[in-house]
Amino acid sequence: MPGSTSDNNKWNLGYTYVYAVCITGIALLLIYNQGIFPHYTPSTWGWVYALVGAAVILALLSFQLPPHGNGMSLDSSVYLACIFVFGLSFALTVLLLSSFILCIVKRDTIWWKHLFNFSVYTIMIMATSLTFSGFGGSSGPLLSGLLHAYAISMAIYFSFNALLIALFYYIVLKASLLDTLKGLMRDTLLAYLSTLVLSLVLTILVYHNGIVGLVLFLCLSVLLSYSFKQMFTMYRSIEERANRDQRTGLFNHSYFEVVLEEEIRKSQMNGAALSLAMIDIDDFKKYNDHFGHLKGDGLIVFLAEMLKNETTDSEIIVSRYGGEEFSLLLPSHDTVQAKSFIDRLRKTLNNSLFEGTEIFPQGCLSFSAGIAGYQPDIHDKSELVEQADQALYYAKKQGKNMVHIFGNQSLLEQDIDFSQEVRDIEQQLNLFMYKDLETFKHSKRVFRYAMDVSEQLHLDALSKRKFTLGALIHDIGKLEIPWGILNKKDKLEPEEWEMVKWHVTWGKKMALTNDKFKDLAPYIELHHERYDGTGYPYGFKGEEIPRLCRMLTIIDSFDAMTTERPYQTTKSVDEAIVELRACAGSQFDPELTEFFIRYIESRELRPKVASL
Structure with missing residues (x-):
């Protein structure tokens, strides 16, 4: 299949990148942890267990951020506070134990993802600690005279996180590195700023209030995580309403434009087949004029429900394009497969009972459809739409109740x-x-x-x-x-x-x-x-x-x-x-x-x- 070799190469590069990050993370742990944890006092181990528990809880309370659903959790505030209060070796010990617990709890996640996340955190913690020390910072209480050291080291933490994730998307998806970085920073900046501020709050609470301060911090962080989760749920609900046609419940024209562009981009990248079908109810104006707009709307909803039922549990995206016209985007379907599917829909509609079908020239409900397939030389999404529309026009011209593929005239x-x-x-x-x-x-x-x-x-x-x-x-x-x-x-x-x-x-x-x-x-x-x-x-x-x-x-x-x-x-x-x-x-x-x-x-x- 065209593009499959290129796609495999991208993933091979992606795995190579993951392995490189994992090896780097493990090496940094061995170098900077220095095997110091066997010498911890019982009091120090008490703090290790407490902070590991806090990190695990916050990691499990992860949330998604609008608009793209980027995953986020507030556990970074715990690791940053560990650096500021206890130092680098202690922070790496907390990270190691919390990662081990998460690996057991989240057994459904593949092992290399756990190792990759652990390694990314290790690199971020190491870079942050070295930056903090380089600007005069030292473990202990929060010092107001060194606020610049805290600010710069936290900026390094955020920057390394964004860069390491963006590099993965760049290698695997060939997305623009600069655009990916901008997108990540734009989408996660608010949550990250909350994390960074919380790390300073935890630093103060742990040093001056002990376990009570940690409990107060954990309560505040859990509430904040829950608030972010609710915000994303509300955003998705509003987005869903904005993307749906109110009358039919199908996706609307605006959403179709967005998803068409996305699917074309995927086909360009991996060479997968993609077809677009445009459907128009035959003689709808005649039905509307005879029975009125209310009945006409009922016919539109009837076809919409049929399209929805017939495409459930498939990757086919159905939208109301406008009026009595619908669009179906069929990923992984070439034009022959798309025609076979749309023809089956057409015959299903022909055999469907609906009030007033006797006035149609065909004696039944029918639609005409035009199909266009994505080609590498498609310059713009409007070309694919135009081709499908021309094929639809040809189907109408040939007597309606038929499906035509663009360019298939005699x-x-x-x-x-x-x-x-x-x-x-x-x-x-x-x-x-x-x-x-x-x-x-x-x-x-x-x-x-x-x-x-x-x-x-x-x-x-x-x-x-x-x-x-x-x-x-x-x-x-x-x-x-x-x-x-x-x-x-x-x-x-x-x-x-x-x-x-x-x-x-x-x-x-x-x-x-x-x-x-x-x-x-x-x-x-x-x-x-x-x-x-x-x-x-x-x-x-x-x-x-x-x-x-x-x-x-x-x-x-x-x-x-x-x-x-x-x-x-x-x-x-x-x-x-x-x-x-x-x-x-x-x-x-x-x-x-x-x-x-x-x-x-x-x-x-x-x-x-x-x-x-």
Whole structure:
């Protein structure tokens, strides 16, 4: 399966990181504990047991923090107080015993996670203690003159915790290290500040009030842990209501947008299949007009309940997209599997009894559905939605009560549709005839190159359609550029060049106004991105740019170099090939550059061979 090797490599690196942290933690324990605990007095052992008990209780009363549910507990306040009052060796002894007890109590947690947590705490405690000593701190009562030492050492404790956890996410999930650190600090800062303040409170109470002070601290900490837990429960309850459609109880459109982006990101990372289905109740308006909105709402709820029941205990995410339209996000389903599942839902609905079905042309309840599958060159989540929506439109056009996969028209239908789309785009390009004839001719030439290259690349019909039509319409945004700038013979001024660069954004907006051409937007918007990340409008780099957009960049540049332009010298084919190779790896994808050069060279040889 594509991506599985990469996924295994990430986890292998993750395990290597875990083992490295564990070895470091155990080594630091052996070095800094110094085997001093056999020499503890009975009084010292009494404090060890008391503080171990407090640490275990607080660890068991862990809680989650909004918005992402990051786990947290207040046991760190105990370890910090141990450092401040009793010193490093004592703190490591308390950590060792409490970790051992937690390992017994939480037997359902895999052993290496216990060892990893213990090692992380060991590293944090060691770094904090050394920082505290380095700034003049010493074990004993809280000294007001050394508040800076307490503050800096606690900041080190927090920083090491965030860094060690963020590194794990970075290695395994390939998440941005900086973004992960920011997220962790943002989400846990309040709870951590509470922990740090509590550690100072415990330091004072233990030193001056003994066991009574520890009991008071424990009462306060338990109440605080319970409050954080209740806060998270309340947050989740509010979030759940915000993410649900009030009428159907399904997820709403806003939540669908969020989870779609997340699922696409997962598919990008691990290569797993992902399909999106859009469902629309057939002839709903007719039913609504005949029976009224109340009955119409009842029909929407009826279908929603059926979808909910049929997807219970599955990973399929059902949302009310709007009106009588629903979306189903199907992780781990390719389009064939998704079609089979949606077809089964459709037949179930056909056989369902509901008041008033006799008015439907089909004589039963029915829906039409469109399915689109995630592909690596999907640039934006809106593309997947648009593809599913187009497939839904096609299903409606074919007589309703059917499921259609995007791009699965017959060859004849595809040819007819393609020819009509080319004519529609050419009608828009005809506006260049009076404004900039050269752009019109350039677009036609790039289109012809794209047609040839799509055959050389052996593209499927759907990719060929998008690539070639995208090539034809890629410069449509130049219609918004003033005539004087488009036809200027001299070199463009910086502000004029900035205006020219806007044509990709204007062109995208123009394409998005026409439902038929929404999926061409990436070719318009991204054909000036560069392989090294210095292009515009986003500065995408390498494979962040869809593959066929990278190819369009090469074709567009080659034609621009080999035809007359007002602000640059025309190159011969050989000179253009030299330029392409010189810019491979910076402006152009190296592999696609060589592919295009081979195509051009074979194309240039044809007339010579024919004349022999």
